[in-house]
Amino acid sequence: xxxxxxxxxxxxxxxxxxxxxxxxxxxxxxxxxxxxxxxxxxxxxxxxxxxxxxxxxxxxxxxxxxxxxxxxxxxxxxxxxxxxxxxxxxxxxxxxxxxxxxxxxxxxxxxxxxxxxxxxxxxxxxxxxxxxxxxxxxxxxxxxxxxxxxxxxxxxxxxxxxxxxxxxxxxxxxxxxxxxxxxxxxxxxxxxxxxxxxxxxxxxxxxxxxxxxxxxxxxxxxxxxxxxxxxxxxxxxxxxxxxxxxxxxxxxxxxxxxxxxxxxxxxxxxxxxxxxxxxxxxxxxxxxxxxxxxxxxxxxxxxxxxxxxxxxxxxxxxxxxxxxxxxxxxxxxxxxxx
Ligand code: IMP
Ligand code: MG
Numbered sequence: 001x002x003x004x005x006x007x008x009x010x011x012x013x014x015x016x017x018x019x020x021x022x023x024x025x026x027x028x029x030x031x032x033x034x035x036x037x038x039x040x041x042x043x044x045x046x047x048x049x050x051x052x053x054x055x056x057x058x059x060x061x062x063x064x065x066x067x068x069x070x071x072x073x074x075x076x077x078x079x080x081x082x083x084x085x086x087x088x089x090x091x092x093x094x095x096x097x098x099x100x101x102x103x104x105x106x107x108x109x110x111x112x113x114x115x116x117x118x119x120x121x122x123x124x125x126x127x128x129x130x131x132x133x134x135x136x137x138x139x140x141x142x143x144x145x146x147x148x149x150x151x152x153x154x155x156x157x158x159x160x161x162x163x164x165x166x167x168x169x170x171x172x173x174x175x176x177x178x179x180x181x182x183x184x185x186x187x188x189x190x191x192x193x194x195x196x197x198x199x200x201x202x203x204x205x206x207x208x209x210x211x212x213x214x215x216x217x218x219x220x221x222x223x224x225x226x227x228x229x230x231x232x233x234x235x236x237x238x239x240x241x242x243x244x245x246x247x248x249x250x251x252x253x254x255x256x257x258x259x260x261x262x263x264x265x266x267x268x269x270x271x272x273x274x275x276x277x278x279x280x281x282x283x284x285x286x287x288x289x290x291x292x293x294x295x296x297x298x299x300x301x302x303x304x305x306x307x308x309x310x311x312x313x314x315x316x317x318x319x320x321x322x323x324x325x326x327x328x329x330x331x332x333x334x335x336x337x338x
Pocket of ligand 1: 010011012038039040115119120121122123124126127174175179188189190191223224225226
């Protein structure tokens with residue numbers, strides 16, 4: 001069966017950590033990534049931190065094969081570097097129609113004030129590569145790159161045969177509902193839809209084999225670019241705590257993230273549109289006194305109040321997900337399973 005990890009806010013909810021945890025503790029045969037290198041997913045294990053922009057966060061489990069679907073966008077040099085740092089070249093599989101972003105596409109995006117200042121693009125060139133593909137121009141596919149020849153396989157066939165054998169797949173999405181091209185806060189969105197159904201299509205999978213959809217939330221919202229953010233924090237001292245203890249600095253863009261309050265409206269939409277069955281909360285330790293809490297009873301009243309509010313919200317929104325995972329610190333192991 002397939003489990004999917006989606007973002008419930010404006011990206012950077014901690015999808016990398018949750019995917020890493022699920023994959024490390026679980027027995028997924030494949031961990032699949034779709035989307036572009038504008039999304040940085042952070043994984044921390046025993047104090048070593050990895051920022052992944054190209055490969056799936058499930059790499060910590062040596063038994064899990066790593067897959068880039070046809071809806072994945074990467075850059076050859078960035079990908080090869082990441083394979084080296086993580087020592088995962090033996091386990092990588094790439095769909096022939098995954099797209100390699102060219103230098104020209106990156107330069108075009110970085111040179112356009114509309115993208116860089118108005119939309120706040122990360123500047124990887126993803127949006128330009130997507131645009132070239134939609135316009136049916138000659139994009140560079142993974143199958144056309146000699147350096148990637150050894151990784152190329154028919155991904156839909158590989159994954160669907162695995163499902164037929166009863167194996168499990170973890171599908172890791174990027175960004176979050178507020179950044180969805182279809183359901184987000186247009187025009188302050190990314191160049192793709194960022195919901196579960198789209199991630200499936202981008203991987204070459206269908207909806208019938210989905211078991212769980214995890215939607216990841218923080219108790220607050222961050223945004224690295226412009227766009228709506230309710231009750232945005234302006235107090236310099238408070239902001240500094242988020243930027244230091246909370247590591248709320250863009251993992252790809254290196255910009256200081258804007259901080260806003262948890263938004264019930266966008267959370268409801270994320271639950272609904274993704275068909276969320278399991279909620280994962282990260283950064284609960286940003287409420288003072290909740291570092292590495294091991295039991296629900298030990299959360300502070302402030303953290304419990306947030307969790308109870310979210311439970312109440314989920315009772316109102318189909319398909320009424322349960323809170324399944326709570327991350328209480330940066331390390332992959334700092335995770336409470338409910
Ligand atoms: P683009 O996708 O690089 O064009 O960026 C469009 C908007 O989405 C900008 O506000 C970016 O900061 C934001 N964005 C894109 N990818 C991510 C991400 O992975 N995390 C957080 N924000 C992102
Ligand atoms: Mg990120």
